[in-house]
Amino acid sequence: MANQEDKFKKVISHAKEYGYVFQSSEIYDGLSAVYDYAQNGAELKKNIREYWWKAMVQMNDNIVGLDSAIFMHPTVWKASGHVDAFNDPLIDNKDSKKRYRADVLVEDYTAKIEAKIDKEVAKAAKRFGDTFDKDQFLATNQRVVDYQEKINTILKRLGKSLENEDLVDVRNLIDELDIVCPISGSKNWTDVKQFNLMFGTKLGASADSAMDLYLRPETAQGIFVNFLNVQKTGRMKIPFGIAQVGKAFRNEIVARQFIFRQREFEQMEMQFFIQPGTQQEWYEKWKENRMKWHLSLGMGQDNYRFHDHEKLAHYADAAADIEFKFPFGFKELEGIHSRTDFDLSQHEKFSGKKLQYFDNDLKKNYVPYVVETSIGLDRMFLAVFSNSLEEEELENGTTRTVLKLPAVLAPTKAAVFPLLKKDGLPELAHEIIDELKWEFNVFYDEKDAVGKRYRRQDANGTPFCITVDHQSLEDKTVTIRHRDTMEQERVAIEDLKTIIGKAVAMKEWLMKMQ
Numbered sequence: 001m002a003n004q005e006d007k008f009k010k011v012i013s014h015a016k017e018y019g020y021v022f023q024s025s026e027i028y029d030g031l032s033a034v035y036d037y038a039q040n041g042a043e044l045k046k047n048i049r050e051y052w053w054k055a056m057v058q059m060n061d062n063i064v065g066l067d068s069a070i071f072m073h074p075t076v077w078k079a080s081g082h083v084d085a086f087n088d089p090l091i092d093n094k095d096s097k098k099r100y101r102a103d104v105l106v107e108d109y110t111a112k113i114e115a116k117i118d119k120e121v122a123k124a125a126k127r128f129g130d131t132f133d134k135d136q137f138l139a140t141n142q143r144v145v146d147y148q149e150k151i152n153t154i155l156k157r158l159g160k161s162l163e164n165e166d167l168v169d170v171r172n173l174i175d176e177l178d179i180v181c182p183i184s185g186s187k188n189w190t191d192v193k194q195f196n197l198m199f200g201t202k203l204g205a206s207a208d209s210a211m212d213l214y215l216r217p218e219t220a221q222g223i224f225v226n227f228l229n230v231q232k233t234g235r236m237k238i239p240f241g242i243a244q245v246g247k248a249f250r251n252e253i254v255a256r257q258f259i260f261r262q263r264e265f266e267q268m269e270m271q272f273f274i275q276p277g278t279q280q281e282w283y284e285k286w287k288e289n290r291m292k293w294h295l296s297l298g299m300g301q302d303n304y305r306f307h308d309h310e311k312l313a314h315y316a317d318a319a320a321d322i323e324f325k326f327p328f329g330f331k332e333l334e335g336i337h338s339r340t341d342f343d344l345s346q347h348e349k350f351s352g353k354k355l356q357y358f359d360n361d362l363k364k365n366y367v368p369y370v371v372e373t374s375i376g377l378d379r380m381f382l383a384v385f386s387n388s389l390e391e392e393e394l395e396n397g398t399t400r401t402v403l404k405l406p407a408v409l410a411p412t413k414a415a416v417f418p419l420l421k422k423d424g425l426p427e428l429a430h431e432i433i434d435e436l437k438w439e440f441n442v443f444y445d446e447k448d449a450v451g452k453r454y455r456r457q458d459a460n461g462t463p464f465c466i467t468v469d470h471q472s473l474e475d476k477t478v479t480i481r482h483r484d485t486m487e488q489e490r491v492a493i494e495d496l497k498t499i500i501g502k503a504v505a506m507k508e509w510l511m512k513m514q
Protein backbone atom coordinates (compact mmCIF):
# COMPACT_ATOMS: atom_id res chain seq x y z
CA MET A 1 0.00 0.00 0.00
CA ALA A 2 2.78 2.39 0.98
CA ASN A 3 4.41 1.69 -2.35
CA GLN A 4 1.18 2.37 -4.19
CA GLU A 5 0.73 5.64 -2.33
CA ASP A 6 4.32 6.66 -3.13
CA LYS A 7 3.79 5.82 -6.78
CA PHE A 8 0.60 7.86 -6.88
CA LYS A 9 2.30 10.85 -5.26
CA LYS A 10 5.03 10.62 -7.88
CA VAL A 11 2.42 10.57 -10.63
CA ILE A 12 0.81 13.74 -9.30
CA SER A 13 4.06 15.62 -8.81
CA HIS A 14 5.40 14.51 -12.18
CA ALA A 15 2.19 15.67 -13.88
CA LYS A 16 2.74 19.11 -12.40
CA GLU A 17 6.49 19.34 -12.86
CA TYR A 18 6.33 18.43 -16.54
CA GLY A 19 3.41 20.65 -17.48
CA TYR A 20 0.67 18.05 -17.72
CA VAL A 21 -1.86 18.87 -14.98
CA PHE A 22 -2.18 21.83 -12.62
CA GLN A 23 -4.60 22.41 -9.79
CA SER A 24 -7.26 24.90 -10.89
CA SER A 25 -6.84 28.46 -9.51
CA GLU A 26 -3.65 27.44 -7.78
CA ILE A 27 -2.63 30.98 -6.85
CA TYR A 28 -5.83 31.17 -4.79
CA ASP A 29 -4.95 27.89 -3.06
CA GLY A 30 -6.80 25.85 -5.65
CA LEU A 31 -10.33 24.63 -6.13
CA SER A 32 -10.96 21.15 -4.85
CA ALA A 33 -11.36 18.42 -7.49
CA VAL A 34 -11.01 20.83 -10.40
CA TYR A 35 -7.91 20.67 -12.59
CA ASP A 36 -6.37 22.43 -15.57
CA TYR A 37 -4.50 20.64 -18.32
CA ALA A 38 -1.24 22.36 -19.09
CA GLN A 39 0.86 22.60 -22.25
CA ASN A 40 1.65 18.86 -22.43
CA GLY A 41 -1.55 17.69 -20.78
CA ALA A 42 -3.71 19.48 -23.32
CA GLU A 43 -1.83 17.68 -26.12
CA LEU A 44 -2.06 14.27 -24.47
CA LYS A 45 -5.77 14.78 -23.82
CA LYS A 46 -6.34 15.89 -27.40
CA ASN A 47 -4.54 12.80 -28.71
CA ILE A 48 -6.58 10.44 -26.52
CA ARG A 49 -9.78 12.18 -27.68
CA GLU A 50 -8.72 11.80 -31.28
CA TYR A 51 -7.75 8.16 -30.81
CA TRP A 52 -11.23 7.47 -29.46
CA TRP A 53 -13.01 9.56 -32.12
CA LYS A 54 -11.13 7.87 -34.96
CA ALA A 55 -11.89 4.40 -33.64
CA MET A 56 -15.52 5.27 -33.04
CA VAL A 57 -16.65 7.70 -35.74
CA GLN A 58 -14.13 7.60 -38.54
CA MET A 59 -13.70 3.83 -38.66
CA ASN A 60 -17.40 2.94 -38.39
CA ASP A 61 -19.60 4.02 -41.25
CA ASN A 62 -22.70 3.62 -39.06
CA ILE A 63 -21.51 5.91 -36.25
CA VAL A 64 -21.67 9.70 -36.51
CA GLY A 65 -20.59 12.50 -34.20
CA LEU A 66 -22.49 15.15 -32.28
CA ASP A 67 -21.59 18.18 -30.20
CA SER A 68 -24.61 19.10 -28.11
CA ALA A 69 -24.89 21.98 -25.64
CA ILE A 70 -24.06 21.66 -21.96
CA PHE A 71 -27.27 23.45 -21.01
CA MET A 72 -30.42 21.51 -21.71
CA HIS A 73 -34.09 22.03 -20.99
CA PRO A 74 -34.58 21.20 -17.30
CA THR A 75 -37.28 18.63 -18.07
CA VAL A 76 -34.58 16.50 -19.72
CA TRP A 77 -33.23 15.69 -16.26
CA LYS A 78 -36.68 14.93 -14.89
CA ALA A 79 -37.23 12.50 -17.77
CA SER A 80 -33.82 10.88 -17.45
CA GLY A 81 -34.33 10.21 -13.74
CA HIS A 82 -31.43 12.41 -12.66
CA VAL A 83 -33.55 14.81 -10.60
CA ASP A 84 -34.98 11.98 -8.54
CA ALA A 85 -32.30 9.34 -8.57
CA PHE A 86 -28.85 10.75 -9.34
CA ASN A 87 -27.70 10.45 -5.76
CA ASP A 88 -24.74 9.21 -3.81
CA PRO A 89 -25.04 7.78 -0.30
CA LEU A 90 -23.08 10.02 2.04
CA ILE A 91 -22.03 9.88 5.63
CA ASP A 92 -20.40 12.44 7.94
CA ASN A 93 -17.89 11.84 10.64
CA LYS A 94 -18.99 13.90 13.63
CA ASP A 95 -15.47 14.41 14.97
CA SER A 96 -13.59 15.44 11.85
CA LYS A 97 -16.72 16.99 10.26
CA LYS A 98 -15.59 15.35 7.03
CA ARG A 99 -18.10 13.99 4.53
CA TYR A 100 -17.60 10.68 2.73
CA ARG A 101 -19.36 8.50 0.23
CA ALA A 102 -20.49 5.55 2.31
CA ASP A 103 -19.98 3.06 -0.51
CA VAL A 104 -16.47 4.36 -1.13
CA LEU A 105 -15.53 3.88 2.53
CA VAL A 106 -16.50 0.23 2.18
CA GLU A 107 -14.74 -0.13 -1.16
CA ASP A 108 -11.58 1.38 0.30
CA TYR A 109 -11.76 -1.25 3.01
CA THR A 110 -11.91 -4.04 0.43
CA ALA A 111 -9.08 -2.41 -1.55
CA LYS A 112 -6.89 -2.86 1.52
CA ILE A 113 -7.68 -6.58 1.51
CA GLU A 114 -6.92 -6.66 -2.21
CA ALA A 115 -3.53 -5.09 -1.48
CA LYS A 116 -2.86 -7.97 0.93
CA ILE A 117 -3.60 -10.43 -1.87
CA ASP A 118 -1.19 -8.58 -4.15
CA LYS A 119 1.45 -8.82 -1.46
CA GLU A 120 0.95 -12.58 -1.07
CA VAL A 121 1.20 -13.00 -4.84
CA ALA A 122 4.40 -10.97 -5.02
CA LYS A 123 5.93 -12.99 -2.17
CA ALA A 124 5.02 -16.30 -3.78
CA ALA A 125 6.23 -15.17 -7.21
CA LYS A 126 9.59 -14.35 -5.67
CA ARG A 127 9.75 -17.69 -3.85
CA PHE A 128 8.77 -19.90 -6.83
CA GLY A 129 10.45 -17.91 -9.62
CA ASP A 130 9.80 -19.19 -13.13
CA THR A 131 7.61 -22.06 -11.95
CA PHE A 132 5.08 -19.68 -10.36
CA ASP A 133 1.54 -20.11 -11.66
CA LYS A 134 -0.47 -17.08 -10.54
CA ASP A 135 -3.92 -18.44 -11.41
CA GLN A 136 -3.27 -21.67 -9.58
CA PHE A 137 -1.93 -19.79 -6.57
CA LEU A 138 -5.01 -17.55 -6.45
CA ALA A 139 -7.27 -20.58 -6.60
CA THR A 140 -5.49 -22.76 -4.06
CA ASN A 141 -3.73 -20.63 -1.44
CA GLN A 142 -6.12 -20.75 1.53
CA ARG A 143 -5.28 -17.33 2.90
CA VAL A 144 -5.80 -15.69 -0.49
CA VAL A 145 -9.02 -17.63 -1.08
CA ASP A 146 -10.31 -16.42 2.32
CA TYR A 147 -9.37 -12.82 1.52
CA GLN A 148 -11.16 -13.03 -1.81
CA GLU A 149 -14.23 -14.53 -0.22
CA LYS A 150 -14.33 -11.74 2.34
CA ILE A 151 -14.14 -9.12 -0.41
CA ASN A 152 -16.92 -10.81 -2.36
CA THR A 153 -19.20 -11.08 0.67
CA ILE A 154 -18.73 -7.42 1.59
CA LEU A 155 -19.24 -6.10 -1.94
CA LYS A 156 -22.26 -8.31 -2.49
CA ARG A 157 -23.91 -7.01 0.64
CA LEU A 158 -23.05 -3.42 -0.22
CA GLY A 159 -24.48 -3.88 -3.73
CA LYS A 160 -27.69 -5.36 -2.37
CA SER A 161 -28.19 -2.65 0.25
CA LEU A 162 -27.64 0.11 -2.31
CA GLU A 163 -29.94 -1.57 -4.78
CA ASN A 164 -32.68 -1.81 -2.16
CA GLU A 165 -31.90 1.74 -0.96
CA ASP A 166 -31.34 0.18 2.45
CA LEU A 167 -29.11 2.93 3.83
CA VAL A 168 -29.44 1.60 7.37
CA ASP A 169 -27.71 -1.59 6.30
CA VAL A 170 -24.92 0.40 4.61
CA ARG A 171 -24.41 2.15 7.94
CA ASN A 172 -24.48 -1.22 9.75
CA LEU A 173 -21.85 -2.58 7.37
CA ILE A 174 -19.56 0.36 8.15
CA ASP A 175 -20.02 -0.37 11.86
CA GLU A 176 -19.47 -4.08 11.51
CA LEU A 177 -16.25 -3.60 9.53
CA ASP A 178 -15.01 -1.14 12.17
CA ILE A 179 -14.32 1.45 9.50
CA VAL A 180 -12.83 4.61 10.99
CA CYS A 181 -12.60 8.14 9.61
CA PRO A 182 -9.18 8.51 7.96
CA ILE A 183 -8.84 11.98 9.49
CA SER A 184 -10.16 11.68 13.05
CA GLY A 185 -9.68 7.91 13.40
CA SER A 186 -13.08 7.72 15.09
CA LYS A 187 -16.21 5.66 14.39
CA ASN A 188 -18.51 8.51 15.34
CA TRP A 189 -20.64 8.43 12.16
CA THR A 190 -23.95 10.03 11.21
CA ASP A 191 -26.67 8.10 9.39
CA VAL A 192 -26.20 7.53 5.66
CA LYS A 193 -28.20 9.99 3.50
CA GLN A 194 -28.77 10.47 -0.24
CA PHE A 195 -27.25 13.54 -1.94
CA ASN A 196 -28.03 14.73 -5.51
CA LEU A 197 -24.93 15.25 -7.60
CA MET A 198 -26.20 17.77 -10.15
CA PHE A 199 -25.05 21.40 -10.13
CA GLY A 200 -27.90 23.86 -10.45
CA THR A 201 -27.70 27.25 -12.13
CA LYS A 202 -30.04 29.85 -13.60
CA LEU A 203 -30.79 30.99 -17.13
CA GLY A 204 -32.11 34.52 -17.69
CA ALA A 205 -31.46 37.97 -16.32
CA SER A 206 -34.18 38.80 -13.83
CA ALA A 207 -34.74 36.75 -10.73
CA ASP A 208 -38.47 36.30 -11.46
CA SER A 209 -38.17 35.04 -15.00
CA ALA A 210 -35.00 33.05 -14.47
CA MET A 211 -35.24 29.35 -15.22
CA ASP A 212 -33.59 26.72 -13.06
CA LEU A 213 -31.09 24.76 -15.06
CA TYR A 214 -28.56 22.04 -14.41
CA LEU A 215 -25.08 21.64 -15.74
CA ARG A 216 -25.31 18.30 -17.54
CA PRO A 217 -24.05 15.40 -15.39
CA GLU A 218 -23.52 13.23 -18.50
CA THR A 219 -23.31 13.85 -22.22
CA ALA A 220 -25.67 10.98 -23.12
CA GLN A 221 -28.92 12.92 -22.83
CA GLY A 222 -27.80 15.35 -25.55
CA ILE A 223 -27.58 12.33 -27.83
CA PHE A 224 -31.00 10.95 -26.89
CA VAL A 225 -32.89 14.19 -27.47
CA ASN A 226 -31.21 14.52 -30.88
CA PHE A 227 -31.74 10.91 -31.85
CA LEU A 228 -34.47 11.54 -34.41
CA ASN A 229 -32.85 14.70 -35.81
CA VAL A 230 -29.65 12.79 -36.55
CA GLN A 231 -31.44 9.68 -37.78
CA LYS A 232 -33.55 11.64 -40.24
CA THR A 233 -30.97 14.13 -41.51
CA GLY A 234 -28.26 11.47 -41.75
CA ARG A 235 -30.72 8.91 -43.16
CA MET A 236 -29.28 6.47 -40.61
CA LYS A 237 -30.49 2.87 -40.55
CA ILE A 238 -30.60 0.87 -37.36
CA PRO A 239 -28.21 -0.32 -36.04
CA PHE A 240 -26.35 2.99 -35.84
CA GLY A 241 -24.50 5.04 -33.25
CA ILE A 242 -24.06 8.67 -32.21
CA ALA A 243 -20.83 9.62 -30.49
CA GLN A 244 -19.95 12.72 -28.55
CA VAL A 245 -17.14 14.09 -26.43
CA GLY A 246 -17.85 16.84 -23.96
CA LYS A 247 -17.82 18.22 -20.47
CA ALA A 248 -19.98 16.84 -17.68
CA PHE A 249 -20.37 18.14 -14.14
CA ARG A 250 -21.01 16.31 -10.88
CA ASN A 251 -20.91 17.64 -7.36
CA GLU A 252 -18.84 14.69 -6.19
CA ILE A 253 -18.54 14.20 -2.47
CA VAL A 254 -15.37 12.17 -2.49
CA ALA A 255 -13.35 14.49 -4.60
CA ARG A 256 -9.90 13.01 -4.28
CA GLN A 257 -7.60 10.73 -6.25
CA PHE A 258 -6.44 13.60 -8.43
CA ILE A 259 -8.10 13.69 -11.86
CA PHE A 260 -9.81 10.32 -11.32
CA ARG A 261 -12.84 11.94 -9.75
CA GLN A 262 -13.45 15.57 -10.61
CA ARG A 263 -16.37 17.93 -10.38
CA GLU A 264 -15.88 19.04 -13.98
CA PHE A 265 -14.68 16.37 -16.38
CA GLU A 266 -14.94 15.16 -19.93
CA GLN A 267 -16.79 12.11 -21.20
CA MET A 268 -16.48 10.22 -24.48
CA GLU A 269 -19.81 8.52 -25.01
CA MET A 270 -21.40 6.56 -27.80
CA GLN A 271 -25.05 5.52 -27.88
CA PHE A 272 -25.76 2.64 -30.25
CA PHE A 273 -29.40 2.39 -31.37
CA ILE A 274 -30.64 -1.12 -32.08
CA GLN A 275 -33.68 -3.27 -32.64
CA PRO A 276 -35.34 -4.40 -29.38
CA GLY A 277 -34.37 -7.97 -28.61
CA THR A 278 -30.84 -7.66 -30.04
CA GLN A 279 -29.39 -5.90 -27.00
CA GLN A 280 -27.56 -8.90 -25.53
CA GLU A 281 -25.67 -9.49 -28.77
CA TRP A 282 -24.70 -5.82 -29.17
CA TYR A 283 -23.79 -5.48 -25.53
CA GLU A 284 -21.31 -8.36 -25.86
CA LYS A 285 -19.96 -6.95 -29.14
CA TRP A 286 -19.34 -3.52 -27.65
CA LYS A 287 -17.71 -4.98 -24.55
CA GLU A 288 -15.30 -6.86 -26.78
CA ASN A 289 -14.72 -3.90 -29.10
CA ARG A 290 -13.98 -1.48 -26.28
CA MET A 291 -11.55 -3.87 -24.62
CA LYS A 292 -9.74 -4.24 -27.95
CA TRP A 293 -9.44 -0.46 -28.18
CA HIS A 294 -7.79 -0.35 -24.77
CA LEU A 295 -5.46 -3.25 -25.53
CA SER A 296 -4.39 -1.66 -28.81
CA LEU A 297 -2.44 0.88 -26.76
CA GLY A 298 -0.21 -1.89 -25.42
CA MET A 299 -0.52 -0.99 -21.76
CA GLY A 300 -0.65 -4.64 -20.63
CA GLN A 301 -3.56 -7.05 -20.61
CA ASP A 302 -3.16 -7.68 -16.87
CA ASN A 303 -4.03 -4.07 -16.15
CA TYR A 304 -7.62 -4.46 -17.36
CA ARG A 305 -10.56 -6.48 -16.19
CA PHE A 306 -14.31 -6.54 -16.63
CA HIS A 307 -16.55 -5.99 -13.67
CA ASP A 308 -20.10 -7.12 -14.38
CA HIS A 309 -22.63 -5.17 -12.35
CA GLU A 310 -24.97 -6.95 -10.00
CA LYS A 311 -26.55 -3.69 -9.00
CA LEU A 312 -28.06 -2.17 -12.15
CA ALA A 313 -28.93 1.48 -12.65
CA HIS A 314 -32.63 2.25 -13.11
CA TYR A 315 -32.21 2.40 -16.90
CA ALA A 316 -30.12 -0.72 -17.57
CA ASP A 317 -30.74 -4.42 -18.20
CA ALA A 318 -27.03 -5.26 -18.27
CA ALA A 319 -23.91 -3.30 -17.34
CA ALA A 320 -20.19 -3.85 -17.02
CA ASP A 321 -17.20 -1.70 -16.24
CA ILE A 322 -13.80 -1.96 -17.79
CA GLU A 323 -11.59 -1.52 -14.77
CA PHE A 324 -7.99 -0.40 -14.95
CA LYS A 325 -5.22 -0.97 -12.45
CA PHE A 326 -4.63 2.60 -11.28
CA PRO A 327 -1.89 3.28 -8.69
CA PHE A 328 -4.64 2.97 -6.05
CA GLY A 329 -5.98 -0.35 -7.37
CA PHE A 330 -8.49 -1.58 -9.94
CA LYS A 331 -11.16 1.08 -10.56
CA GLU A 332 -13.75 1.89 -13.20
CA LEU A 333 -12.38 3.42 -16.36
CA GLU A 334 -15.28 2.86 -18.72
CA GLY A 335 -18.86 1.66 -18.52
CA ILE A 336 -20.76 -0.39 -21.10
CA HIS A 337 -24.49 -0.27 -20.47
CA SER A 338 -27.47 -1.86 -22.12
CA ARG A 339 -29.96 0.96 -21.49
CA THR A 340 -33.05 -0.65 -23.07
CA ASP A 341 -35.55 1.89 -24.45
CA PHE A 342 -35.66 3.68 -21.10
CA ASP A 343 -34.30 7.06 -22.15
CA LEU A 344 -36.10 7.43 -25.47
CA SER A 345 -39.39 6.27 -23.93
CA GLN A 346 -39.01 8.69 -21.04
CA HIS A 347 -38.34 11.57 -23.44
CA GLU A 348 -41.39 10.57 -25.47
CA LYS A 349 -43.44 10.64 -22.30
CA PHE A 350 -42.16 13.96 -20.97
CA SER A 351 -41.97 15.83 -24.30
CA GLY A 352 -45.10 14.39 -25.87
CA LYS A 353 -43.11 13.89 -29.11
CA LYS A 354 -42.65 10.54 -30.80
CA LEU A 355 -39.07 9.27 -30.82
CA GLN A 356 -39.63 6.22 -32.94
CA TYR A 357 -37.93 4.63 -35.87
CA PHE A 358 -39.65 3.15 -38.88
CA ASP A 359 -37.91 -0.09 -39.66
CA ASN A 360 -38.19 -0.67 -43.38
CA ASP A 361 -37.24 -4.33 -43.09
CA LEU A 362 -39.75 -5.09 -40.35
CA LYS A 363 -42.29 -2.59 -41.74
CA LYS A 364 -43.09 -1.22 -38.31
CA ASN A 365 -42.33 1.61 -35.88
CA TYR A 366 -40.55 1.07 -32.60
CA VAL A 367 -38.57 2.87 -29.91
CA PRO A 368 -35.01 1.58 -30.39
CA TYR A 369 -33.00 -0.02 -27.62
CA VAL A 370 -29.63 1.44 -26.77
CA VAL A 371 -26.22 0.05 -25.85
CA GLU A 372 -23.85 2.75 -24.64
CA THR A 373 -20.13 2.92 -24.11
CA SER A 374 -19.02 5.69 -21.79
CA ILE A 375 -15.46 6.52 -20.86
CA GLY A 376 -14.02 9.40 -18.88
CA LEU A 377 -11.36 11.20 -20.87
CA ASP A 378 -9.65 12.37 -17.69
CA ARG A 379 -9.65 8.85 -16.26
CA MET A 380 -8.16 7.55 -19.49
CA PHE A 381 -5.53 10.28 -19.19
CA LEU A 382 -4.70 9.13 -15.67
CA ALA A 383 -4.59 5.48 -16.78
CA VAL A 384 -2.16 6.28 -19.59
CA PHE A 385 -0.05 8.69 -17.59
CA SER A 386 0.27 6.62 -14.40
CA ASN A 387 0.94 3.41 -16.28
CA SER A 388 3.67 5.08 -18.34
CA LEU A 389 5.67 6.59 -15.51
CA GLU A 390 8.67 4.45 -14.58
CA GLU A 391 11.80 4.75 -12.52
CA GLU A 392 14.22 2.60 -14.45
CA GLU A 393 17.43 1.18 -13.03
CA LEU A 394 20.22 1.48 -15.56
CA GLU A 395 23.22 -0.79 -16.02
CA ASN A 396 25.61 1.90 -14.79
CA GLY A 397 23.86 1.96 -11.41
CA THR A 398 21.93 5.20 -12.00
CA THR A 399 18.20 5.51 -12.49
CA ARG A 400 16.22 7.41 -15.07
CA THR A 401 12.65 8.69 -14.90
CA VAL A 402 10.90 7.81 -18.10
CA LEU A 403 7.33 8.41 -19.22
CA LYS A 404 6.71 5.54 -21.62
CA LEU A 405 3.58 7.00 -23.17
CA PRO A 406 2.26 5.08 -26.17
CA ALA A 407 4.01 6.99 -28.99
CA VAL A 408 0.68 7.60 -30.73
CA LEU A 409 -0.49 9.63 -27.72
CA ALA A 410 2.74 11.41 -26.75
CA PRO A 411 2.38 15.23 -26.76
CA THR A 412 5.75 15.79 -28.42
CA LYS A 413 6.82 13.23 -30.97
CA ALA A 414 10.44 14.24 -31.35
CA ALA A 415 12.99 16.61 -29.87
CA VAL A 416 15.81 17.94 -32.04
CA PHE A 417 19.17 18.84 -30.51
CA PRO A 418 22.23 20.44 -32.06
CA LEU A 419 25.25 18.79 -30.43
CA LEU A 420 26.82 22.24 -30.02
CA LYS A 421 25.46 25.77 -30.17
CA LYS A 422 27.78 26.66 -33.06
CA ASP A 423 29.27 25.62 -36.41
CA GLY A 424 25.87 25.76 -38.16
CA LEU A 425 24.43 22.89 -36.10
CA PRO A 426 21.51 24.93 -34.61
CA GLU A 427 20.63 26.11 -38.12
CA LEU A 428 20.44 22.56 -39.45
CA ALA A 429 18.42 21.47 -36.40
CA HIS A 430 15.94 24.26 -37.10
CA GLU A 431 15.74 23.23 -40.75
CA ILE A 432 14.80 19.71 -39.63
CA ILE A 433 12.21 21.09 -37.24
CA ASP A 434 10.72 23.33 -39.91
CA GLU A 435 10.16 20.28 -42.08
CA LEU A 436 8.87 17.91 -39.34
CA LYS A 437 6.50 20.37 -37.71
CA TRP A 438 4.07 20.10 -40.61
CA GLU A 439 3.39 16.56 -39.47
CA PHE A 440 4.27 16.32 -35.80
CA ASN A 441 4.70 18.29 -32.61
CA VAL A 442 8.46 18.72 -32.32
CA PHE A 443 10.64 20.48 -29.78
CA TYR A 444 14.01 22.23 -30.03
CA ASP A 445 16.52 22.11 -27.19
CA GLU A 446 20.13 23.28 -27.17
CA LYS A 447 20.66 23.75 -23.45
CA ASP A 448 22.98 21.50 -21.36
CA ALA A 449 24.83 18.35 -22.36
CA VAL A 450 23.03 15.99 -24.71
CA GLY A 451 22.70 13.33 -21.97
CA LYS A 452 20.78 15.78 -19.82
CA ARG A 453 18.59 16.77 -22.74
CA TYR A 454 17.79 13.08 -23.32
CA ARG A 455 16.73 12.69 -19.69
CA ARG A 456 14.43 15.69 -19.89
CA GLN A 457 12.69 14.25 -22.94
CA ASP A 458 12.48 10.79 -21.33
CA ALA A 459 10.65 12.31 -18.39
CA ASN A 460 8.44 14.25 -20.76
CA GLY A 461 7.45 11.14 -22.72
CA THR A 462 8.97 12.17 -26.08
CA PRO A 463 9.51 8.97 -28.10
CA PHE A 464 12.39 10.24 -30.27
CA CYS A 465 15.42 12.47 -29.82
CA ILE A 466 17.33 13.57 -32.88
CA THR A 467 20.87 14.85 -32.53
CA VAL A 468 22.55 16.94 -35.19
CA ASP A 469 26.36 16.80 -35.21
CA HIS A 470 29.22 17.74 -37.51
CA GLN A 471 28.80 14.61 -39.59
CA SER A 472 25.22 15.73 -40.25
CA LEU A 473 26.55 18.75 -42.12
CA GLU A 474 28.59 16.50 -44.37
CA ASP A 475 26.35 13.54 -45.12
CA LYS A 476 22.84 14.71 -44.10
CA THR A 477 22.46 12.03 -41.46
CA VAL A 478 21.54 12.36 -37.78
CA THR A 479 21.39 10.18 -34.69
CA ILE A 480 17.93 9.13 -33.64
CA ARG A 481 17.49 7.81 -30.11
CA HIS A 482 14.54 5.69 -29.07
CA ARG A 483 13.08 6.62 -25.67
CA ASP A 484 12.17 3.14 -24.42
CA THR A 485 15.26 1.18 -25.46
CA MET A 486 17.68 4.14 -25.43
CA GLU A 487 19.10 2.66 -28.62
CA GLN A 488 20.60 5.06 -31.10
CA GLU A 489 20.96 4.72 -34.84
CA ARG A 490 22.28 6.83 -37.65
CA VAL A 491 19.66 7.66 -40.24
CA ALA A 492 19.25 9.96 -43.22
CA ILE A 493 17.50 13.26 -42.44
CA GLU A 494 15.14 12.61 -45.32
CA ASP A 495 13.98 9.36 -43.66
CA LEU A 496 13.00 10.98 -40.36
CA LYS A 497 9.44 11.72 -41.41
CA THR A 498 8.84 8.09 -42.36
CA ILE A 499 10.47 6.65 -39.24
CA ILE A 500 8.55 8.90 -36.84
CA GLY A 501 5.39 8.71 -38.90
CA LYS A 502 5.27 4.93 -38.73
CA ALA A 503 5.77 4.91 -34.98
CA VAL A 504 3.09 7.46 -34.17
CA ALA A 505 0.46 6.94 -36.87
CA MET A 506 -3.00 6.26 -35.45
CA LYS A 507 -3.54 3.75 -38.24
CA GLU A 508 -0.63 1.58 -37.08
CA TRP A 509 -2.01 1.49 -33.54
CA LEU A 510 -5.70 1.16 -34.31
CA MET A 511 -5.00 -1.72 -36.72
CA LYS A 512 -4.15 -3.74 -33.60
CA MET A 513 -7.87 -3.71 -32.78
CA GLN A 514 -8.59 -6.00 -35.71
Ligand SMILES: Nc1ncnc2c1ncn2[C@@H]1O[C@H](COP(=O)(O)OP(=O)(O)OP(=O)(O)O)[C@@H](O)[C@H]1O
Pocket residue numbers: 218250252259260261262263264265266267332333334335374375376377378379
Ligand atom coordinates in the same frame (compact mmCIF):
# COMPACT_ATOMS: atom_id res chain seq x y z
N1 LIG B 1 -16.32 12.59 -11.30
C1 LIG B 1 -15.74 12.05 -12.36
N2 LIG B 1 -14.51 12.48 -12.73
C2 LIG B 1 -13.90 11.96 -13.81
N3 LIG B 1 -14.47 11.01 -14.59
C3 LIG B 1 -15.68 10.55 -14.26
C4 LIG B 1 -16.38 11.05 -13.13
N4 LIG B 1 -17.57 10.41 -13.05
C5 LIG B 1 -17.63 9.56 -14.09
N5 LIG B 1 -16.50 9.64 -14.82
C6 LIG B 1 -16.19 8.89 -16.05
O1 LIG B 1 -17.34 8.76 -16.86
C7 LIG B 1 -17.58 7.38 -17.15
C8 LIG B 1 -19.06 7.10 -17.30
O2 LIG B 1 -19.81 7.67 -16.24
P1 LIG B 1 -20.69 6.80 -15.26
O3 LIG B 1 -21.87 7.60 -14.88
O4 LIG B 1 -20.92 5.43 -15.82
O5 LIG B 1 -19.69 6.72 -14.03
P2 LIG B 1 -19.96 6.22 -12.57
O6 LIG B 1 -20.35 4.78 -12.66
O7 LIG B 1 -20.85 7.17 -11.89
O8 LIG B 1 -18.48 6.35 -11.99
P3 LIG B 1 -18.08 6.17 -10.46
O9 LIG B 1 -18.80 4.93 -10.01
O10 LIG B 1 -16.59 6.05 -10.46
O11 LIG B 1 -18.60 7.41 -9.83
C9 LIG B 1 -16.92 6.63 -16.00
O12 LIG B 1 -16.57 5.33 -16.38
C10 LIG B 1 -15.72 7.49 -15.71
O13 LIG B 1 -14.64 7.15 -16.57
